[in-house]
Amino acid sequence: MHHSLVRAIKSSLLLLTLWGVVSCSKEKKLTPDTSPAFYSLPQGNHSYDDSIVAFNKKYGTYILYRFSRQDFAYNLTGYLPAVAGNGNEAYVQNTLNFFRTQCLDFYPESFLKQTMPFKIILASYIDTIKQYAGYPPDTLRSITGFIPSINMLAIGWTDSTLLKKTPEQLRRIKGYMHRCYFEQCLLSGALEVPTEFIKLAPKSYTSIGGYQPQDGMIEGYPENGASLAWDFLGYINAITSHTKAELDATILSPSVDVNGIIQQKYDALILYYKTQYGVDLQAIGDHP
16 A cells, blocks of 8 residues: 555665665555554544545555644655645645646546655645745745655645636646656656657757757756756646647747657657556646
8 A cells, every 4th residue: 555655765775674674575465454554644624634534545645734844854865955834724625626636637547556655745835945045934935836755745835825826827837736746756766757758868968058949958957957857857847737739839849849859759758658557648738
């Protein structure tokens, strides 16, 4: 039931004996009687708590809206350079609805069971730590509003702000949400970048300066440097937040994609996820 935790342990660099024992026992069949309870659910007595408990029983995933710094930031090898506030409990149901209708409903059950993270954190905000600036955390709300780690996906929209977003803004948020879901999958080892996409990547990312459509790069230069994961996730973000018509008029247009590499990468991802997992990435972007 706790397949996502096992993936996280295997992905970490910790060599402690305890983790070795857990990893070596991954082939053993787990039962409710032998599986440890990592968190206590329900966390409250709201109407949505029953659905959170049912979600945990189905996927082995803990959805937490009350959490500690360690629950949020510790990723088995260290701490994320970010802070988050506990979810506003008046808006948990709204965030759960958004996550389900704009993300989970597009993924087949087999895909969800393979990729669901160990923890889903519902935060009122997520901010990168910039102590040198001297600002309080709530003035530095992340533009994307999401952050993943080896064993966790955090959604930083569990407050009133999500309800105030325009349809266009919600589409952008949807794209970041799918991007974050896939990034968590890469970090945990649940998914890998498709081989056909890798074949279209540059021989080295060291010379990539960010947005270089002639070479198939569709995003600006990332803070942590260009990489295969950044390249791949940029496409996931673009596809899931734009209609096909919008993509045809922008990054897939011959005037932008002068060498046809963007189209080839796009086609490779669309075909791979449809055939391997039954996930239609473009259907996500086309959905209002």
